[in-house]
Amino acid sequence: MASSSVPALMKGVQMQHTGGPEVLQYRTDLPVPFPGDGELLVKNEYIGINYVDVYWRIGMMGTAPEGIIGREAEGKIVSTGAGDIGGFKVGDRVVWLSIGSYAEYTAVPSSLAFPIPPGIEPGMAAAALLQGLFALTLVEKIVHVKQGDWALVHAAAGGVGLWLCQLLRAHGAKTIATASTTEKLALAKANGADYTINYREEHDLVARVDEITQGHGVDIVYDGIGKDQTENNVQVVAQHGTIVTYGATSGFPGQVPHGQLVAKKARFVGPGQSSLMGNIGGEFQQWCAKLFDTMAKHNITIRIHRKYSLSEMRKAHEDLEARRTTGKVLVTP
Ligand SMILES: NC(=O)c1ccc[n+]([C@@H]2O[C@H](COP(=O)([O-])OP(=O)(O)OC[C@H]3O[C@@H](n4cnc5c(N)ncnc54)[C@H](OP(=O)(O)O)[C@@H]3O)[C@@H](O)[C@H]2O)c1
Structure with a gap:
């Protein structure tokens, strides 16, 4: 019709x-x-x-x-x-x-x-959909984030990044955000990050994470940058932790040193496994309903x-x- x-x-x-x-x-x-x-x-x-x-x-x-x-x-x-x-x-x-x-x-x-759904401002559904659904699967499906977990979010002031900061706060995680400018870091903090690192200016990201977490490392690394962070991710992930690599803004992730991951009993989830469509599969309607519920429940701002x-x-x-x-x-x- x-x-x-x-x-x-x-x-x-x-x-x-x-x-x-x-x-x-x-x-x-x-x-x-x-x-x-x-x-x-x-x-x-x-x-x-x-x-x-x-x-x-x-x-x-x-x-x-x-x-x-x-x-x-x-x-x-x-x-x-x-x-x-x-x-x-x-x-x-x-x-x-x-x-x-x-x-x-x-x-x-x-x-x-x-x-x-009623009550969603014009533009906000399009603004929320892909990045929101994706971030939601990253904290509730790819990894089941628990209260008190340490999480590192790279490019935290980006679309997916700001979603992750807010969702991780809602799950009671302790979040370390990285970004390239002071303004971006302030934004990540306003959206729920507890600690920030400017990866353009601070050259020893690994030492900073070690200092912030008092030697524990991070339980989860969320990385959409790829190549530039591959090495750091393996260094900062905690024992039994998870590195989730889901993008390649700086280029494809480098070779992951499996020996180091095995020594930490850590898990690496690569871009193929973390893909949004792969993870929502035939459950698009259910995940959308969950997305809009989550926005209302946790007062998510975009x-x-x-x-x-x-x-x-x-x-x-x-x-x-x-x-x-x-x-x-x-x-x-
Ligand atoms: N697998 C999936 O299904 C899926 C779904 C959604 C998103 N993603 C991935 O998630 C990541 C974030 O997506 P988004 O749409 O939210 O983008 P975004 O984070 O808003 O923008 C990209 C950010 O990446 C950072 N970055 C670091 N190195 C960069 C470089 N060499 N060139 C360009 N940017 C660089 C920049 O932040 P700084 O200036 O702070 O460094 C930039 O603002 C992307 O890798 C995307 O492909 C994957």
Whole structure:
């Protein structure tokens, strides 16, 4: 069923090939997709930007249909395809996690859409979805964080980082946050970190962690940076601890020295095992419900770095890669 107001053409950002931010082309003449079986056509109102989008842009994640990347958005259903559409109807407001959000309209599988609960401010569902779901699985599924655990969160003022700081506080963990500037560290602290380390200025991160934890080390390392932190992570993890590596903003993690991990009886969870989609599997709806419950229960706040327009997508990518952003980057069509 279609709403009569769906146009034939739309604005969007398309890539003809992979590369730097310059491959992101703003267009005003892209065809509006048609929802297939089990799909919803959503008119996007807010588009969430993630570091993972950079990996898609440079070709680490495969090819997006029609050259349109972007994993998440919130908006209104304007038309539906045939078959089972999960009880959704035209006019419903949903947040979704699929591919192709860098556009005014996206056709998304109904199984990957979730109704936006009442009381959520416009933009906040798109701001929360991917990074929030991911952080939630990192503290409640990949690792079961316990009261009193020591946790180290790298790039703690980023989108996933600020979520982790708040969730770890809610679980009663003691968190050490790292970031590259004083302002970012202050933000991490305001979001729940107990201790901070500037890894750009302080050269002996291992000694600082040792001092803060009085020789215990950290029970959990959360690392989305990869290469630059591989060695440190192995040094700072405590006996029986866990290193969770889930990203590679500085490059792929180096070879993990297994001998040292074995000596500490520590566990290494690599990027493949920590992947969001792998971990929520067929339980997308349940995890979304849990996410919004958690936001309400623990009064989670989401810092919006800036709202860019679709035509500024290159600038949004440049800022993200140049480490100029904190919290969430949003785009409005
Ligand atoms: N596996 C999954 O399913 C999954 C899902 C979501 C996110 N992730 C990963 O989680 C990580 C964080 O994602 P996010 O979207 O929340 O991004 P983000 O943390 O908001 O942005 C990346 C941050 O990484 C830090 N960084 C350190 N070295 C860097 C370098 N060489 N180049 C660029 N940035 C560098 C910067 O903070 P400082 O300036 O403080 O160093 C930067 O602000 C990414 O690695 C992402 O791929 C993985």
